Amino acid sequence: MNADFVRAIAQLAKEKHISPDVLYSAVEEALITAYKKNFGSTQNVRVSMNKENGEIHVYAQKNIVTEVENPLTEISLDEAFKLNPRYQAGDVVEEEVTPKNFGRIAAQNAKQVIVQRIREAERGMVYEKYSDRENDIVTGTIQRIEGRNIFVDLGTAEGTLLPNEQIPGETYEYHQRIKCYVVEVKKTTKGPQIILSRTHPGLLKRLFELEVAEIQDGTVIIDSVAREPGMRSKIAVHSTNPSVDPVGACVGPKGMRVQTVVDELGGEKIDIVKYSDNPEEYVASALSPAADAEHKICRVVVPDFQLSLAIGKEGQNARLAAKLTGWKIDIKSETQARESAEAAAGEENGDEA
Numbered sequence: 001m002n003a004d005f006v007r008a009i010a011q012l013a014k015e016k017h018i019s020p021d022v023l024y025s026a027v028e029e030a031l032i033t034a035y036k037k038n039f040g041s042t043q044n045v046r047v048s049m050n051k052e053n054g055e056i057h058v059y060a061q062k063n064i065v066t067e068v069e070n071p072l073t074e075i076s077l078d079e080a081f082k083l084n085p086r087y088q089a090g091d092v093v094e095e096e097v098t099p100k101n102f103g104r105i106a107a108q109n110a111k112q113v114i115v116q117r118i119r120e121a122e123r124g125m126v127y128e129k130y131s132d133r134e135n136d137i138v139t140g141t142i143q144r145i146e147g148r149n150i151f152v153d154l155g156t157a158e159g160t161l162l163p164n165e166q167i168p169g170e171t172y173e174y175h176q177r178i179k180c181y182v183v184e185v186k187k188t189t190k191g192p193q194i195i196l197s198r199t200h201p202g203l204l205k206r207l208f209e210l211e212v213a214e215i216q217d218g219t220v221i222i223d224s225v226a227r228e229p230g231m232r233s234k235i236a237v238h239s240t241n242p243s244v245d246p247v248g249a250c251v252g253p254k255g256m257r258v259q260t261v262v263d264e265l266g267g268e269k270i271d272i273v274k275y276s277d278n279p280e281e282y283v284a285s286a287l288s289p290a291a292d293a294e295h296k297i298c299r300v301v302v303p304d305f306q307l308s309l310a311i312g313k314e315g316q317n318a319r320l321a322a323k324l325t326g327w328k329i330d331i332k333s334e335t336q337a338r339e340s341a342e343a344a345a346g347e348e349n350g351d352e353a
Contacts, residue, residue: 030113059094127192165197199229226323238275307333
């Protein structure tokens with residue numbers, strides 16, 4: 001070891017943004033192992049490395065006892081007194097045992113350990129960075145496609161977009177830049193595993209937060225989000241300022257804000273709904289809805305020609321509205337509602353008779 005080695009450690013620490021003390025500690029641990037391996041020592045030893053000139057010193061450590069059982073690890077109190085009369089039983093005596101050729105052996109072992117410790121430190125920093133970004137958006141470039149798994153280069157790490165987190169029908173290409181939602185960051189033996197999503201409702205929420213200034217400053221609040229990825233989504237919003245229209249703020253001038261989100265999600269249709277504490281207003285914008293507040297059941301009556309629109313393709317619109325509001329929604333046309341009312345009235349008259 002020499003001054004060049006010390007400078008190399010300092011440079012590595014700077015480039016990798018790692019504390020030099022972490023690397024010095026790793027080197028000293030490696031040198032202890034190297035000493036015991038090469039010199040067959042069962043002693044307790046301590047290795048000290050001078051951080052200015054790279055000089056290495058190895059010290060054998062012995063516990064001071066009244067009766068010695070293992071002379072390799074223990075020294076009598078009488079012998080310790082000869083070295084320093086201030087020693088007491090229980091103290092530790094150190095004696096330098098640095099081998100003459102230990103510097104060459106040390107250099108061989110230090111390189112591998114430093115590389116390993118740098119790798120561990122880098123993995124730790126990546127985990128800390130991205131675990132803090134769970135439930136947030138990241139932008140990356142598609143780096144690899146293996147089977148149905150998409151691997152996204154995030155700059156300092158790699159994220160995984162699993163098949164069930166991909167928007168149905170969406171195509172992915174090498175070097176394509178995409179925005180993803182960080183669902184989870186896991187610690188593994190190969191480093192942190194970052195699970196990404198394009199289907200999570202949180203992605204839609206965060207996209208609107210990025211696009212709408214009124215959401216960023218707290219004027220507009222997102223209350224709920226419901227998605228059928230790649231098809232249609234609903235988002236409920238309200239304003240803390242009566243003079244600000246929450247729906248209009250999210251739509252933006254000429255629809256530019258909502259269109260930006262739609263484009264990012266590959267054309268997914270987005271309905272923006274004004275949130276209300278009143279179930280009738282919130283759940284439906286149809287004719288005279290009746291709601292069972294205790295069981296969160298809402299009956300919505302719509303004109304006959306609007307029934308298919310209210311229900312949506314394969315019931316999609318009704319499902320999303322139910323997810324958004326948390327209410328079970330029973331949609332009927334005016335004719336169906338009238339027939340149900342007449343049938344109920346007939347049964348009631350029959351019971352009276």
